[in-house]
Amino acid sequence: MKAEPPDPGTPSVGGGWPVIEGWARATLSPKGPLLWQTLLHKSACLSCAWGTGGQNGGFSDELGEPLQRCLKSVEAISAELQPAVPHEVFSGRSVSALQRLSSLEADRLGRLSHPLILREGRSHYERLAWDDVFAITEAAFRVPPQRLASYSSGRSSNEAAYLLQLLLRALGSNNLADCSDLCHAPSTVGLNAVFGSGTSMVSLESLQQADCVVLVGSNAPANHPRLMNELIRLRERGGSVIVINPVLEVGLLKFGSPAFPIKSMLRGSEIASLFLQPVPGSDTAVFLGFQKALLEAGQIRWDFLNAHTEGADAVLEQARATPWEAITACCGLSREELEHAAAVIARSRGVVFAWAMGITHHANGTTNVQAIANTALVSGNAGRPGAGTMPIRGHSNVQGFGSMGVTVKLRADMQQALEALLGRPLSRVPGYDTRALIEAAEAGTVDTLLCLGGNLWGANPDSTQARHALGRIDTVIYLATKPNQGHFHGLGARRTLVLPVFNRFETPHRTTTESGNNFVRLNEPGHTHLKHADLISEVEFLAGLATRLLGREPVDWGQLHDPVYVRQLIARTVPGYGPIAAIDATKREFSVEGRVFEQPSFPTPSGRARMEPTPLPALVQPEPAHFGGLAPGEAGLALTLITARSYSQHNTVVYKPGDAYRGMPHRHTILMNRADLARSGLAPHQTVTVQGEAGALEGVEIIPGEIREGAALMFYPEVNAIIRVPVDPRSGTPAFKRAPVLVRSGLRPEAAPSAVSAGAEAG
Numbered sequence: 007m008k009a010e011p012p013d014p015g016t017p018s019v020g021g022g023w024p025v026i027e028g029w030a031r032a033t034l035s036p037k038g039p040l041l042w043q044t045l046l047h048k049s050a051c052l053s054c055a056w057g058t059g060g061q062n063g064g065f066s067d068e069l070g071e072p073l074q075r076c077l078k079s080v081e082a083i084s085a086e087l088q089p090a091v092p093h094e095v096f097s098g099r100s101v102s103a104l105q106r107l108s109s110l111e112a113d114r115l116g117r118l119s120h121p122l123i124l125r126e127g128r129s130h131y132e133r134l135a136w137d138d139v140f141a142i143t144e145a146a147f148r149v150p151p152q153r154l155a156s157y158s159s160g161r162s163s164n165e166a167a168y169l170l171q172l173l174l175r176a177l178g179s180n181n182l183a184d185c186s187d188l189c190h191a192p193s194t195v196g197l198n199a200v201f202g203s204g205t206s207m208v209s210l211e212s213l214q215q216a217d218c219v220v221l222v223g224s225n226a227p228a229n230h231p232r233l234m235n236e237l238i239r240l241r242e243r244g245g246s247v248i249v250i251n252p253v254l255e256v257g258l259l260k261f262g263s264p265a266f267p268i269k270s271m272l273r274g275s276e277i278a279s280l281f282l283q284p285v286p287g288s289d290t291a292v293f294l295g296f297q298k299a300l301l302e303a304g305q306i307r308w309d310f311l312n313a314h315t316e317g318a319d320a321v322l323e324q325a326r327a328t329p330w331e332a333i334t335a336c337c338g339l340s341r342e343e344l345e346h347a348a349a350v351i352a353r354s355r356g357v358v359f360a361w362a363m364g365i366t367h368h369a370n371g372t373t374n375v376q377a378i379a380n381t382a383l384v385s386g387n388a389g390r391p392g393a394g395t396m397p398i399r400g401h402s403n404v405q406g407f408g409s410m411g412v413t414v415k416l417r418a419d420m421q422q423a424l425e426a427l428l429g430r431p432l433s434r435v436p437g438y439d440t441r442a443l444i445e446a447a448e449a450g451t452v453d454t455l456l457c458l459g460g461n462l463w464g465a466n467p468d469s470t471q472a473r474h475a476l477g478r479i480d481t482v483i484y485l486a487t488k489p490n491q492g493h494f495h496g497l498g499a500r501r502t503l504v505l506p507v508f509n510r511f512e513t514p515h516r517t518t519t520e521s522g523n524n525f526v527r528l529n530e531p532g533h534t535h536l537k538h539a540d541l542i543s544e545v546e547f548l549a550g551l552a553t554r555l556l557g558r559e560p561v562d563w564g565q566l567h568d569p570v571y572v573r574q575l576i577a578r579t580v581p582g583y584g585p586i587a588a589i590d591a592t593k594r595e596f597s598v599e600g601r602v603f604e605q606p607s608f609p610t611p612s613g614r615a616r617m618e619p620t621p622l623p624a625l626v627q628p629e630p631a632h633f634g635g636l637a638p639g640e641a642g643l644a645l646t647l648i649t650a651r652s653y654s655q656h657n658t659v660v661y662k663p664g665d666a667y668r669g670m671p672h673r674h675t676i677l678m679n680r681a682d683l684a685r686s687g688l689a690p691h692q693t694v695t696v697q698g699e700a701g702a703l704e705g706v707e708i709i710p711g712e713i714r715e716g717a718a719l720m721f722y723p724e725v726n727a728i729i730r731v732p733v734d735p736r737s738g739t740p741a742f743k744r745a746p747v748l749v750r751s752g753l754r755p756e757a758a759p760s761a762v763s764a765g766a767e768a769g
């Protein structure tokens with residue numbers, strides 16, 4: 007794909023000076039000293055799952071390398087260091103007024119400092135004493151187990167996650183929805199299918215031995231900035247980076263890293279040696295193309311396949327039998343581009359295949375992951391240092407939540423261990439994942455929901471549906487550090503509780519977390535800057551609730567107030583977590599056992615990787631007619647919409663309005679290809695209506711940019727007001743990266759007025 011010149015003023019390097027400026031601004035602000043104290047605290051970074059920080063000091067990675075904190079970490083800490091929300095905000099402003107706050111405004115209210123309740127028929131949140139919180143919560147939990155559910159977001163500790171699932175399972179419920187259902191669940195399912203293990207098989211040390219990285223569907227410059235240092239180093243030692251992304255992300259072309267002030271900061275380091283811009287949702291075709299090219303060039307590693315895999319014949323037969331035209335028509339890349347990339351893979355000694363949401367957020371997300379794994383296997387790139395499959399995880403402890411059993415797909419070995427611990431069989435009723443939870447709630451079959459962090463309302467597609475669904479639950483309980491829009495829009499029918507908790511660096515006891523590279527971090531106790539606040543630790547809340555509900559049955563919940571004891575139970579019941587039993591004494595952080603494969607022997611029954619063919623997706627470009635058509639004389643066109651993060655937000659929490667790197671000056675923008683503008687009669691910077699399956703947003707400014715023809719990009723969470731998308735049936739994950747929309751110059755007056763107001767409400 008040819009790159010067109012960006013709009014004037016758009017940076018040509020990712021990272022770079024804005025990062026230094028950001029650090030300087032934060033350091034010089036009144037919060038500066040507290041910020042630095044927090045950065046130096048021995049705990050894992052709050053932001054992404056790369057997992058910087060921990061016992062070696064707040065700045066180092068797991069190999070002890072210093073200076074590994076990025077500006078995203080500073081943004082996350084600064085938000086946590088805000089003063090408490092003044093009480094007048096809740097006593098003086100009605101919930102309808104609070105509903106008008108944007109994500110950024112809600113976050114800027116400050117920190118939650120006291121328990122709050124919104125009762126049925128009341129207009130305002132009111133303060134509540136902890137005794138009353140426990141009494142209300144306990145009563146709400148005394149419902150049939152199928153009508154009880156939780157949702158969690160991967161910011162909390164392993165200890166809290168473990169207690170959450172132990173409590174729900176002890177009560178007989180498997181309804182443990184988690185943000186990973188909206189995120190990397192296809193990676194877990196796909197990698198489990200192939201390798202019998204659902205996480206990265208590559209350690210940081212192993213990544214440093216690769217000479218090629220294939221980076222697919224990831225905007226790492228914004229979302230995993232420290233990964234960029236590894237890519238810079240790889241290029242410097244002569245390696246290749248193949249980027250696969252429908253958006254020509256500037257930071258993936260060139261990135262200026264403050265970790266290398268002289269050589270990289272000034273002009274930026276080259277990242278991509280090859281940039282492929284496929285049709286969104288077509289990655290299975292891209293990887294099938296690689297396999298076919300390797301096959302035709304005689305570069306399949308038969309020795310490796312024969313010794314370490316099963317099912318390879320069917321996979322290669324699919325590659326042989328699928329015509330090039332079918333592959334190129336699906337992904338929109340040329341045969342030459344695919345052959346060229348395959349040749350780079352073939353001549354590299356060690357290839358790491360790394361991916362994020364561009365792969366998982368599709369109706370065939372799990373198949374996408376399998377297509378990547380198959381490519382790794384046919385090229386002999388699995389189960390040895392410097393090679394393998396590496397999902398790049400999202401939230402800082404989302405992987406720990408999965409390890410702790412917060413999942414609707416509990417591993418059989420952990421299930422057995424929990425049954426031994428509890429002395430009775432666990433319920434066999436399948437639990438609700440996040441989408442199933444919304445649907446069950448909408449159907450009126452959920453009475454009580456406990457949210458350990460997150461923003462269930464904002465993270466789901468179709469905000470109107472999410473609001474109605476949550477509104478049918480009697481009691482919704484949010485544990486959170488800061489207010490977010492979900493606390494104002496995701497309200498329960500009879501009561502909503504918002505309970506303030508310590509964040510990771512404030513929790514008064516030790517906790518642990520697990521990085522995306524399977525490294526377990528030990529976080530030292532801390533204290534909060536909030537004066538006169540009434541916060542609780544998540545462990546104390548969950549153990550307290552469990553003690554009230556279950557007493558000493560079937561475990562002594564009172565003793566589980568002590569996180570050291572929680573870690574003993576984790577060591578006994580969580581596969582690979584044995585070393586956590588000694589961590590309080592030794593302070594030794596560790597790699598979860600059985601995850602990193604440096605030998606091609608996998609935890610499947612045969613010890614071999616299980617390959618299976620990956621059907622090409624049938625991608626249909628939407629038509630205006632699907633949305634009722636354009637009015638006579640109206641300009642517009644239907645596109646597939648990628649919904650993604652800006653460079654200045656953390657998930658549903660917006661830190662800054664615009665996105666300078668993509669040239670999008672504010673959030674009410676849509677990134678479009680210039681050829682699409684030319685053929686539809688729309689113009690750069692024109693304001694348009696974007697109509698999705700669930701509503702429309704008006705007054706959206708068109709930004710011309712480096713995105714594949716036929717595709718567009720808008721920012722989540724605002725865009726969730728208008729999209730309704732299918733889910734990947736194997737993982738339950740929504741196709742957030744391929745939502746059909748109609749972009750139009752004006753909206754016919756008779757078209758869907760209710761949908762328009764839905765969009766406006768959430769904006």
Ligand SMILES: Nc1nc2c(c(=O)[nH]1)N[C@H]1C(S)=C(S)[C@@H](COP(=O)(O)OP(=O)(O)OC[C@H]3O[C@@H](n4cnc5c(=O)[nH]c(N)nc54)[C@H](O)[C@@H]3O)O[C@H]1N2
Pocket residue numbers: 053054055078189222223224225226228229230250251252253255285286287288289362363364365399400401648649650651652653655656657658743
């Ligand atoms: N600063 C910051 N860091 C974060 C987060 C944050 O919000 N802010 N969120 C955290 C979380 S929970 C997660 S899951 C990760 C998310 O990290 P990412 O997955 O990097 O985040 P997204 O913004 O969803 O963007 C994914 C990328 O996929 C590309 N893409 C879209 N569709 C396709 C496709 O069909 N194929 C391919 N090959 N590419 C595609 C998009 O153009 C975009 O560059 O980041 C984590 N870290």
Ligand SMILES: Nc1nc2c(c(=O)[nH]1)N[C@H]1C(S)=C(S)[C@@H](COP(=O)(O)OP(=O)(O)OC[C@H]3O[C@@H](n4cnc5c(=O)[nH]c(N)nc54)[C@H](O)[C@@H]3O)O[C@H]1N2
Pocket residue numbers: 158159160161162185186188189190363367400401458459460461462464465466467485486487488489490507508509510544649650651656657658659722723725726742
């Ligand atoms: N359209 C669209 N939708 C998406 C996505 C997309 O790309 N497009 N991405 C999806 C993805 S990958 C994800 S992971 C989800 C994210 O969905 P969630 O994880 O549900 O949302 P977050 O915005 O990360 O949640 C932020 C809130 O967590 C709370 N919090 C922060 N730290 C702590 C803590 O230590 N303890 C507790 N108890 N609370 C804390 C704060 O109150 C904060 O407001 O969104 C998904 N939704």
Ligand code: SF4
Pocket residue numbers: 051052053054055056057058074075076077078079229230231232233
């Ligand atoms: S890369 Fe991720 S874990 Fe490391 S400092 Fe940045 S946000 Fe934190």
Ligand SMILES: [Mo]
Pocket residue numbers: 185188189190400401
């Ligand atoms: Mo995520």
